[in-house]
Amino acid sequence: MPELPEVETTRRGVAPHVVDRQIVRVDVRERRLRWPVPEALAELPGQRFCSVGRRSKYLKFHCTAGTLLVHLGMSGSLRLVAADAAPGKHAHVDIVFDNAIALRYIDPRRFGSMHWLPAGSGEHPLLAGLGPEPLDEALDPDHLHRASRRRRLAVKQFIMDSRVIAGVGNIYACEALFLAGIHPGRPSRTISAKRYRRLTEAVRDVLGQAVAAGGTTLRDFLGGDGRPGYFSQQLHVYGRGGEPCTKCSGSLRELRLGQRSTVFCPSCQT
DNA sequence: CCCTGAACCTGACCGC
DNA sequence: TGCGGTCAGGTTCAGG
16 A cells, blocks of 8 residues: 555644644554564653654654654555544554544554654664655756666666665556656666656656645555545556556556566557 | 565455 | 465565
8 A cells, every 4th residue: 555655645644633742642452563563652652743754655753752663564554543443453553642532553464663763863774774755856867877877677676676766666666667668677777867867757756746646545545634545547557457558559568577566568668 | 785585464356 | 155376555684
């Protein structure tokens, strides 16, 4: 479910309801996520989140004692619920506020994670090596080209490497490469600076539009306010293997790159 | 340093 | 109805 637009949609949906509210309780029903849920969450009661940020696909809940990092993995979501609402099978953590609302972390596959970063302890190791944010206005249009000079792997895997550029997931990698007219299997180093500039623009466009639309709806995505996103109708290639290309009407093809399904148009993407 | 494949886990779906 | 196989939005880690 969550790619960067879904994470950003969650941030926007959740922030107004949790910022400045006093935390009264944290219920951890299941500690076994990708990494164990930190014991330090026990220090949250009495605190208030002063802001909610995002870096790559990590949400950052800031308070004076430190920062709670939340990653949604493949199947995670955050919902605002009544504090007494029945948790259900995969509702692993609740952060309960003084107005009887809870921020509920739900994650069937448990590939997500939570981390606690005490105030003043610098950057979390998981965030330290991340590449630039794709939606940062200051992103250098030649960044991808420069970073690719010694890389032989397929360009799709290259742009999905979070050390190269943060937050480009499988759906949007496919979509951006289609928009830029680049074959996803092309070796990174064989692509010109001009085409990388076009690809950079495509990544920003596709992510920006998806954020504006409130995230992609695949199966069950709901924003923090419980409203579904509507972007899935605009996907050109993802999930459309064998169907006609929206540009040339040829048949879209599917291949696997780095264990991920990849859809592209063999005539529009070279 | 670069690259590949395994691993983590549950649920949905498909063919028999 | 059940059973086995395949697939799914992500990321880290071990090993070549």
